[in-house]
Amino acid sequence: DIQMTQSPLSLSASVGDRVTITCRASQSISSYLNWYQQEPGKAPKLLIYAASGLQSGVPSRFSGSGSGTDFTLTISSLQPEDFATYYCQQSYSTPFTFGPGTKVDV
Amino acid sequence: QVQLVESGGGLVKPGGSLRLSCAAAGFTFSDYSMSWVRQAPGKGLEWISYISSSSTFTNFADSVKGRFTVSRDNAKNSLFLRMTGLRAEDTAVYYCARAQEQANQLDYWGHGTLVTVSS
Numbered sequence: 001d002i003q004m005t006q007s008p009l010s011l012s013a014s015v016g017d018r019v020t021i022t023c024r025a026s027q028s029i030s031s032y033l034n035w036y037q038q039e040p041g042k043a044p045k046l047l048i049y050a051a052s053g054l055q056s057g058v059p060s061r062f063s064g065s066g067s068g069t070d071f072t073l074t075i076s077s078l079q080p081e082d083f084a085t086y087y088c089q090q091s092y093s094t095p096f097t098f099g100p101g102t103k104v105d106v
Numbered sequence: 107q108v109q110l111v112e113s114g115g116g117l118v119k120p121g122g123s124l125r126l127s128c129a130a131a132g133f134t135f136s137d138y139s140m141s142w143v144r145q146a147p148g149k150g151l152e153w154i155s156y157i158s159s160s161s162t163f164t165n166f167a168d169s170v171k172g173r174f175t176v177s178r179d180n181a182k183n184s185l186f187l188r189m190t191g192l193r194a195e196d197t198a199v200y201y202c203a204r205a206q207e208q209a210n211q212l213d214y215w216g217h218g219t220l221v222t223v224s225s
Contacts, residue, residue, distance in 0.1 A: 001168070038151075043201055044143075049206065049209050049211035053208075053209075055211075091210035094156060095168070096141070096156070098151040098152065100150050101151070
């Protein structure tokens with residue numbers, strides 16, 4: 001199975017900050033990497049698919065990059081509604097494993 | 107608009123069984139693969155199952171393989187997860203999600219249904 005790691009696991013930031021979260025796969029997954037945002041008590045929401053594709057309706061301050069084993073999610077200017085937990089997920093081969101999550105708080 | 111609504115969760119004893127349902131609306135259900143993802147209390151997301159649009163292919167996480175089965179009824183726009191041999195560690199919120207063909211990304215999720223395994 002492909003293992004996914006994320007760093008950091010938590011970070012404190014302020015409104016307006018540029019935030020970068022890293023995700024690493026245990027083997028090459030090409031560009032089959034997705035990012036989700038989850039607010040407490042809510043279902044996850046797709047932000048980025050195929051490493052860099054912006055899901056419809058997601059603000060352009062979110063961007064993704066990377067291929068192979070190393071990927072990055074960037075929030076260019078953190079907004080109050082962005083304080084949440086972010087998960088990467090590989091969809092290259094089953095099981096489609098998630099990373100452990102990165103909690104972004106104030 | 108796309109809607110996914112899970113049901114069937116509840117309290118069950120260890121070793122027991124439960125069948126979750128996911129009712130889909132707002133899109134052509136038979137065109138999409140579907141997945142189940144769960145989240146234990148206070149923990150991260152765990153992908154557990156996939157079923158292709160025509161039920162040809164299914165796949166499971168090792169943690170549930172042999173205990174859980176997935177099925178769908180495209181005529182009724184419904185997805186199912188049959189869970190047997192339930193354990194305390196299966197306690198979680200279970201989400202159904204629609205998968206896009208491009209990168210198997212999960213673009214729509216239900217609100218989840220809570221399964222609690224306890225004596």
